[in-house]
Amino acid sequence: MQNADGLTPMDRELEAALGGLRIAPGAISRDRVMFDAGRASARRRSRLWQGSAAVLALALLVSIASRPAPTEPEYAPETVARQQTNTGPVGQSADSIEPYDLERAEAFRQYIRMRRAILERGVEVIPTSDGIRTSPAEPLTRENIDELLSST
Numbered sequence: 036m037q038n039a040d041g042l043t044p045m046d047r048e049l050e051a052a053l054g055g056l057r058i059a060p061g062a063i064s065r066d067r068v069m070f071d072a073g074r075a076s077a078r079r080r081s082r083l084w085q086g087s088a089a090v091l092a093l094a095l096l097v098s099i100a101s102r103p104a105p106t107e108p109e110y111a112p113e114t115v116a117r118q119q120t121n122t123g124p125v126g127q128s129a130d131s132i133e134p135y136d137l138e139r140a141e142a143f144r145q146y147i148r149m150r151r152a153i154l155e156r157g158v159e160v161i162p163t164s165d166g167i168r169t170s171p172a173e174p175l176t177r178e179n180i181d182e183l184l185s186s187t
Contacts, residue, residue, distance in 0.1 A: 149161075158180065161183050163183070
């Protein structure tokens, strides 16, 4: 007893019941779903940056913690600090100091005296040599000063 469209009376009854149903309004709106998806995407990106920053901070801390202690720099024996200490202690007599050290100490003292005089009174106190003829009215140029300094 089948009908021409191939449905049994039970199938027709189910079809009528399903046809009478109406779609209920959705509890979730499209806009809300799109907003939540965007927020989840941004959260993943921010987690990536936060993770990268944490790794870099950890690397910085490790590099600071594993840095070796600073060592004292070694100076060449010709430095000014060594020259000053090599002039001899206060209790030592000038006879016990080598003549070479005395000459170097005296040259250093002359340099300091000349430097102080130039700073106090200007470049006019620089002694002239025979090769350079300058008059007091003629201003000193950089070349003249270089020649004066190299001749002493």
